Amino acid sequence: MTYATARLSDADIEALGSELDRIRADVVASRGERDASYIHTVIKVQRGLEVGGRTLLLGSLLPPLWLAGTAMLSAAKILENMEIGHNVLHGQWDWMRDPEIHSTTWEWDLVTPAAAWKHTHNDLHHTWTNVVGRDRDIGYTIIRMSEDQAWRPWHLAQPAYNLLLAAVFEWGIALFDLELDDVVHGRKSKRELFDQVRAVLGKAIRQAAKDYVLFPLLSGPSAVPTLVANLTANVVRNVWAHTTIFCGHFPDGVEQFTVAEVDGETRGGWYLRQLLGSANIDGSRLLHVLSGNLSHQIEHHLFPDLPSNRYAEIAPQVRALCGRFALPYTTGPLYHQAASAWKRVFRMAFPSHPRPSHPRPSHPRREAAAVAPYAMA
Amino acid sequence: MRFTRSGRTIAGDQATPLLILGEDAGVVMPSGCRMGICFGCVAPVRSGQVRDLRTNQVHGEAGELIQTCISTAATDVELEL
Numbered sequence: 001m002t003y004a005t006a007r008l009s010d011a012d013i014e015a016l017g018s019e020l021d022r023i024r025a026d027v028v029a030s031r032g033e034r035d036a037s038y039i040h041t042v043i044k045v046q047r048g049l050e051v052g053g054r055t056l057l058l059g060s061l062l063p064p065l066w067l068a069g070t071a072m073l074s075a076a077k078i079l080e081n082m083e084i085g086h087n088v089l090h091g092q093w094d095w096m097r098d099p100e101i102h103s104t105t106w107e108w109d110l111v112t113p114a115a116a117w118k119h120t121h122n123d124l125h126h127t128w129t130n131v132v133g134r135d136r137d138i139g140y141t142i143i144r145m146s147e148d149q150a151w152r153p154w155h156l157a158q159p160a161y162n163l164l165l166a167a168v169f170e171w172g173i174a175l176f177d178l179e180l181d182d183v184v185h186g187r188k189s190k191r192e193l194f195d196q197v198r199a200v201l202g203k204a205i206r207q208a209a210k211d212y213v214l215f216p217l218l219s220g221p222s223a224v225p226t227l228v229a230n231l232t233a234n235v236v237r238n239v240w241a242h243t244t245i246f247c248g249h250f251p252d253g254v255e256q257f258t259v260a261e262v263d264g265e266t267r268g269g270w271y272l273r274q275l276l277g278s279a280n281i282d283g284s285r286l287l288h289v290l291s292g293n294l295s296h297q298i299e300h301h302l303f304p305d306l307p308s309n310r311y312a313e314i315a316p317q318v319r320a321l322c323g324r325f326a327l328p329y330t331t332g333p334l335y336h337q338a339a340s341a342w343k344r345v346f347r348m349a350f351p352s353h354p355r356p357s358h359p360r361p362s363h364p365r366r367e368a369a370a371v372a373p374y375a376m377a
Numbered sequence: 378m379r380f381t382r383s384g385r386t387i388a389g390d391q392a393t394p395l396l397i398l399g400e401d402a403g404v405v406m407p408s409g410c411r412m413g414i415c416f417g418c419v420a421p422v423r424s425g426q427v428r429d430l431r432t433n434q435v436h437g438e439a440g441e442l443i444q445t446c447i448s449t450a451a452t453d454v455e456l457e458l
Contacts, residue, residue, distance in 0.1 A: 021431070024431075025432055028432060028434075090416070091416035091419075094416065094419075094442065097441065102442075103416045103419075104416075104419060104442060118409075118415070118416070118417065119409070119417065122409065122410070122414065122415035122416060122417065123409035123410045123415040123417050126410065126414050126415060127409075127410040127412065127414065127415065267412075270412070304414050304415075305413075305414060305416070
C-alpha cells in the first residue's frame with residue numbers, strides 16, 4: 001500500500017465504495033434512448049467507413065484510392081475493435097436487449113474468438129486487476145512488467161519483442177487467450193485447449209480468407225494493392241490497440257498489488273484497487289472514441305459494464321472523489337503515457353529486486369486516518 | 378426455483394445468488410468473476426422476477442438474460458439452465 005492508501009481507514013474505503021456505487025446507480029437509472037442512439041451511430045459510422053474503404057480499395061492501383069481506402073479501413077477496424085467490440089463484449093449494451101448488439105452474440109473483427117477473450121479479459125483481468133501472479137495482463141506472461149515478476153535472461157530482449165508484438169497484437173492476444181501456461185501447469189485440461197485451438201484456427205482462417213483472399217480477389221487488377229492495404233489496416237489497428245492498452249495499467253503512478261494485499265478484499269477495496277491500478281489518457285473526443293474510451297481506463301475499470309459514452313461524463317465526479325479521499329488520479333497525454341509505459345518495458349528488461357513487502361494495511365491505515373486532511377470535503 | 382434444462386426444482390431463499398443456489402443443487406452453471414462484472418454467468422429467465430443485489434432493482438421478463446451471480450429470486454423463478 002502506498003502513502004495515499006495508508007491514510008484510508010476501512011470505513012473510508014467503504015465510504016468511497018458507497019460513493020462509487022451511487023455514481024453507478026445514477027448512470028444505470030438514466031440509461032436510455034440517448035445512449036442507444038450513441039452506439040447505433042458509432043456502428044453506422046463504422047459500417048460506412050468499412051464499406052467505403054473496401055469500395056475505394058477496388059481501385060487501389062491508383063495511389064490516392066489506396067491511401068484513402070487504407071485510412072478508412074484502418075479507422076473502421078479500430079472502431080470495430082475498440083469502441084464497439086470491446087465494449088459490447090463487456091455487456092455495456094446488454095441492457096438494450098438487442099440480440100444484434102449483445103455480449104453473448106457479438107463476434108469481432110479480430111483473430112481471437114470473443115468467447116476466449118471474454119474469459120481472460122472480462123473475468124480474469126477485470127477481477128484481478130494489477131494483482132501480480134493473478135492478473136495475466138501484467139505483461140501477458142511474456143513481458144516482465146513488475147519487480148515482483150521473476151527476471152529471466154530472455155527479458156533483456158523484451159523491448160524488441162514488445163515492438164514486434166505491437167505489429168501482430170491480434171495474433172498475440174489469440175495465443176495468450178489459449179492460456180498455454182495453464183495447460184503446462186495442469187490448471188487447464190488438454191481437452192479444453194483442443195476445443196479452443198479448433199475455435200481459434202477456424203476464426204483465424206475466416207479472418208485471413210476475408211482480408212487476404214476474398215477482398216483482394218474481388219479487386220481484380222488491384223488485388224495486390226488491396227492485399228497490402230488490408231494487411232496495413234490490420235497492422236495500424238494492432239499498433240494503435242497495443243499503444244492505448246499499454247497506457248491503461250503500465251504508466252508511472254499506477255500501482256500493482258500482491259495476492260496477500262487483496263486477501264479478504266471488500267467491494268470498497270476492489271474499487272480502490274481499480275482506481276489505483278488504472279491510468280487515463282487526456283485528449284480530444286476523437287481520441288476517446290478511437291481508444292474505445294479506454295482513455296477513461298479508470299472509469300472503465302470501476303464500472304466495466306456501464307456504456308462507454310458515459311465514462312467522460314462521470315470522470316469529473318470520480319476525479320473529485322479522488323481529491324476528497326486524497327487519492328491519486330493518474331492521467332496524462334497519449335505521448336507521455338505511452339512513453340511512460342515503454343520506460344517500464346525497458347526498466348523491467350533488467351533484473352531488479354522485488355518491491356519491499358508492504359505492511360498489512362489495517363494498523364498503519366487506522367492510525368494515520370486520524371490525521372488525514374481530506375475530511376474537509 | 379426451477380432449472381428447466383436440468384429439470385431440477387429447489388426451494389431457495391431470496392438472499393442467496395441464483396448462481397450459488399444452482400451450484401449447490403448440482404446444476405452446471407456458467408460462471409466467471411462472481412461479482413457482476415464479467416457477464417460470464419448470464420442465463421435466460423423463463424419466468425419470474427429477480428432482484429439485482431447491487432441496486433435492489435427487481436426485473437425479469439421471459440427470455441431476458443440475467444447475471445446469476447448478483448441476482449436473487451424475487452418471486453418463483455424458472456431459469457433455462
